[in-house]
Amino acid sequence: MGHKFAELAFTGAVKNIQSDQGSRNSHARMEVGDDYNYVLGPNEAQFIAARDSFYMATVSETGWPYVQHRGGPVGFVKILDDKTLGFADFRGIRQYVSMGNISQNDRVSLFFMDYPNKTRLKLLGRVQTLGASELDTQQKLSLGDRYKARVERGLLITVEAFDWNCPQHITPRFTSAEADYEVSSLQTTILELKAKLRAKNARN
Numbered sequence: 661m662g663h664k665f666a667e668l669a670f671t672g673a674v675k676n677i678q679s680d681q682g683s684r685n686s687h688a689r690m691e692v693g694d695d696y697n698y699v700l701g702p703n704e705a706q707f708i709a710a711r712d713s714f715y716m717a718t719v720s721e722t723g724w725p726y727v728q729h730r731g732g733p734v735g736f737v738k739i740l741d742d743k744t745l746g747f748a749d750f751r752g753i754r755q756y757v758s759m760g761n762i763s764q765n766d767r768v769s770l771f772f773m774d775y776p777n778k779t780r781l782k783l784l785g786r787v788q789t790l791g792a793s794e795l796d797t798q799q800k801l802s803l804g805d806r807y808k809a810r811v812e813r814g815l816l817i818t819v820e821a822f823d824w825n826c827p828q829h830i831t832p833r834f835t836s837a838e839a840d841y842e843v844s845s846l847q848t849t850i851l852e853l854k855a856k857l858r859a860k861n862a863r864n
């Protein structure tokens with residue numbers, strides 16, 4: 661069936677619009693041959709392991725899509741094997757919209773952004789919930805003492821398909837740590853230039 665993300669995302673209605681808009685033929689080429697884009701490779705694993713947040717969409721029992729942010733220290737999303745990723749889910753304001761949706765429909769869409777490098781990865785999967793006490797014993801999702809948050813549960817996602825998107829319209833944004841890194845290298849350069857200027861002035 662070819663590209664697994666296309667197989668899941670290109671529904672009949674989607675294909676009809678592709679046909680109307682004249683893009684169907686090029687997209688249909690993705691749908692032939694051996695299956696691909698459903699097993700995480702080194703690129704996907706490395707990209708996900710470097711993220712400190714992502715967006716997770718669930719589907720409500722009334723058909724509404726719901727998107728929420730999930731965040732933590734870099735690497736809080738763990739790659740458990742080439743079909744499974746998971747993370748510790750923290751306590752929030754206890755509306756439990758995502759959890760309620762997941763209890764009725766295990767489909768999720770995850771969206772990972774790397775703003776500085778203008779790269780994004782979208783992933784479709786099926787989610788399973790682990791109790792907080794199962795985090796350490798069953799899966800290595802626990803963050804230990806290195807992050808202050810109350811873990812309510814673990815979420816395990818079995819990957820069904822993924823796709824990379826182009827960098828178009830992504831404005832680079834930097835975390836304070838990333839900005840500090842850039843600024844510190846500029847500060848080093850300024851100090852070096854100042855020292856050279858002082859030495860030059862002293863010689864004159």
Ligand SMILES: Cc1cc2nc3c(=O)[nH]c(=O)nc-3n(C[C@H](O)[C@H](O)[C@H](O)COP(=O)(O)O)c2cc1C
Nearest residue numbers: 728729730750751752753754755756757758759760
């Ligand atoms: C003090 C506090 C206030 C929050 N306020 C909101 C809020 O007003 N709206 C919201 O969507 N999330 C808010 N959050 C974050 C959510 O509670 C958190 O992301 C939660 O996991 C979302 O669950 P959900 O995916 O079921 O929406 C808040 C978190 C905290 C700790």
